[in-house]
Amino acid sequence: MPLSDAPAIDPAQAATAGATTASPAGATASSHREVAVEVRGLVKRYDGRAVVDGLDLVARPGAVTAVLGPNGAGKTTTIECCEGLRSPDGGTVRVLGLDPVADARALRPRVGVMLQDGGLPTGVRALELLRHVAAMYAAPRPVDELAERLGLHGFARTTVRRLSGGQRQRVALAAAVVGRPDVVFLDEPSAGMDPQSRRAVWDLVRELRADGVAIVLTTHLMDEAADLADHVHIVDHGHLIASGSVRELTDGDAGPGTVRIEAAPGLDLTDLLTTLGPTPPQSPHPSGEGWVGTESEAGVYTVTGPVDAAALAAVTAWLADRGVLARSVTTGRRTLEDVFLDLTGRNLR
Numbered sequence: 001m002p003l004s005d006a007p008a009i010d011p012a013q014a015a016t017a018g019a020t021t022a023s024p025a026g027a028t029a030s031s032h033r034e035v036a037v038e039v040r041g042l043v044k045r046y047d048g049r050a051v052v053d054g055l056d057l058v059a060r061p062g063a064v065t066a067v068l069g070p071n072g073a074g075k076t077t078t079i080e081c082c083e084g085l086r087s088p089d090g091g092t093v094r095v096l097g098l099d100p101v102a103d104a105r106a107l108r109p110r111v112g113v114m115l116q117d118g119g120l121p122t123g124v125r126a127l128e129l130l131r132h133v134a135a136m137y138a139a140p141r142p143v144d145e146l147a148e149r150l151g152l153h154g155f156a157r158t159t160v161r162r163l164s165g166g167q168r169q170r171v172a173l174a175a176a177v178v179g180r181p182d183v184v185f186l187d188e189p190s191a192g193m194d195p196q197s198r199r200a201v202w203d204l205v206r207e208l209r210a211d212g213v214a215i216v217l218t219t220h221l222m223d224e225a226a227d228l229a230d231h232v233h234i235v236d237h238g239h240l241i242a243s244g245s246v247r248e249l250t251d252g253d254a255g256p257g258t259v260r261i262e263a264a265p266g267l268d269l270t271d272l273l274t275t276l277g278p279t280p281p282q283s284p285h286p287s288g289e290g291w292v293g294t295e296s297e298a299g300v301y302t303v304t305g306p307v308d309a310a311a312l313a314a315v316t317a318w319l320a321d322r323g324v325l326a327r328s329v330t331t332g333r334r335t336l337e338d339v340f341l342d343l344t345g346r347n348l349r
């Protein structure tokens with residue numbers, strides 16, 4: 001990759017990132033207490049089409065930053081620019097204050113990467129591969145302990161080629177963290193894993209966070225993001241469309257909530273939505289639709305809007321008027337998945 005492709009270092013941004021780049025190799029994690037990864041106005045084009053289009057992203061040490069977005073939103077491309085695997089066509093990317101392309105050599109020992117497709121050599125046995133990777137670092141984690149935690153011993157002598165998708169993912173994760181990196185990029189780390197493996201991965205991610213590592217993960221699993229992430233970036237069509245803690249995103253300014261009703265199937269909610277009335281202008285539903293009601297599965301209804309005591313009373317009165325005894329009526333907050341679907345739409349693409 002030609003170095004001339006790499007964006008020029010903007011001194012102001014380098015300063016924000018805490019860079020002490022007079023000698024790249026001399027930059028230490030302690031000089032990046034504030035920001036470990038900083039992406040500003042990133043543009044990446046394929047065949048003239050901008051698949052990442054002015055994207056901003058920040059990840060901090062000791063925090064899990066989740067990047068969410070529909071298929072094709074540009075998540076992997078963004079992460080690959082951070083990993084130095086692709087050169088940006090515009091904007092700046094700094095990892096630990098350094099340029100991932102121009103300073104690749106200085107960053108390599110400090111950055112762990114778990115690629116979506118594993119990216120592992122296929123002819124090597126699983127544990128042998130991990131020992132080999134560990135040997136490249138000055139102070140690696142103890143291999144046996146890491147292998148134990150991620151359950152690699154059960155297939156230690158199997159070649160990578162013969163591993164299942166979930167097993168391969170676990171080896172790739174172990175290889176990404178064995179060198180005690182300061183920053184770890186995990187592209188869909190628990191995709192295809194069984195629930196036990198997923199728990200082990202989540203525990204390891206939490207431990208890395210407690211050790212001060214900056215973790216950037218892309219995921220399609222909303223529960224993974226909701227459980228793990230300190231900060232969530234939602235990306236669509238190559239830009240950042242929302243950003244915040246899970247709490248901030250699910251509370252929102254409008255603070256819409258949900259009323260979940262379990263009752264007989266096939267109720268027509270139109271009258272109920274009319275009774276609840278239009279959403280007050282000061283608290284619009286993010287989709288701009290006012291109250292929304294859906295029967296997500298037979299007999300399970302979700303009514304979303306600015307839920308308050310009066311709205312709940314209106315729902316129960318509406319049920320009573322129809323002689324419907326609900327099995328349950330519960331109020332709750334919108335989930336991260338609700339927010340994601342509101343922001344990115346419900347259509348497949």
Ligand SMILES: Nc1ncnc2c1ncn2[C@@H]1O[C@H](COP(=O)(O)OP(=O)(O)OP(=O)(O)O)[C@@H](O)[C@H]1O
Nearest residue numbers: 046047051069070071072073074075076077078220
């Ligand atoms: N090497 C490439 N050449 C041409 N187009 C590409 C290339 N890599 C990715 N794209 C396109 O760029 C867009 C963004 O892809 P990217 O893999 O970054 O999305 P993503 O958000 O990670 O999606 P997913 O959730 O499906 O993994 C897609 O339309 C994809 O087809």
